[in-house]
Amino acid sequence: MTYDSTRGNASLRHEINNSLTLISSRLQLLAARYVFLKEDSDFTEIQNDLSDIQRLLNYDRTARQPQLTLCSLQPLLNELYTSFLPVLHAQHIALYLHIAPNLPAIRADLSLIRQALINLLKNAAEASPDGGQITLSASSDDCNHIVLSVSDTGNGMTPEQQAHIFEPFVSYKTGGTGLGLAIVQSIVSAHHGHLSVKSLPGSGSSFCILLPIPLSPVEKSAQ
Known part of the structure; x- marks a missing residue:
């Protein structure tokens, strides 16, 4: 043995x-x-x-490699909202959850997707001042993707910072490890998805995860 x-x-x-x-x-x-x-x-x-x-x-x-199973993201999103709401409330930060109706199921490793969203929510909280707002949302686009986004009204980032933000051990926070967003990038890539950010200094940031929706048998046969 x-x-x-x-x-x-x-x-x-x-x-x-x-x-x-x-x-x-x-x-x-x-x-x-x-x-x-x-x-x-x-x-x-x-x-x-x-x-x-x-x-x-x-x-x-x-x-x-993620352990992919067909699943709904709505229970996970509801759980994260419930977990973060009291913590953010104590920090005087408002949290909003928007889930589009009839959100399609995807093949995903929910434990890893959960970890990715927790990292994004923690980063948003650290970037948000008193009275700030964080929005967690989920929808689908016209290209067979689930769109998950975490947006905040925090400090925002310069274009130079955004160019390196997903690299391991790159951090613009005091005492930061620079691993949070690298972990998110790794998880999203393992799901054959795409991670992006839109941000302006002083105007907050919005991180967007695109995850592929599995094709139906009819759609596969048409390819």
Whole structure:
């Protein structure tokens, strides 16, 4: 019997991630119980460090081939909205969810799509000031794609920043790892999709994910 180092590393990474998630949850409970902690810079830095470690642990995982299944994105989008709403409300940031009716099913790895959207929502939150707005939306276009977008009213980016924003270890945030958007890019590419950004300094940013909708048997036969 041989030892599968890849599987062993994945298992270890999974266990470490679980422990970090528990620590992060307990920190959130403490912040809810003792409101003054939200104003403590050391407490905030601990939360940021945990988030950075989780991103580093997850970076290699996104290189695997996604486990594609036919699925609806609506439950995932509703879950993310419910999870982020109280957190953003505490930061005085409004969150809106727009899902087009009759959104088509796609073949996707929901755990990876979830990770990509969480990264985009976290980035939007970090870029948004008090009174800002974030919009998570989903629709379909005329080219057989699901269109997922996360838009904010934050600081925005220059064209020079946008040119490098998806490169690993490139960050324009203080203390940032530069892995969040690289992870999103890796996930989207693994789904044969496309990731883009529109942004202007002072006018916010909008990140758009295009994911292919599987063709019906009739459409396949017509090709």
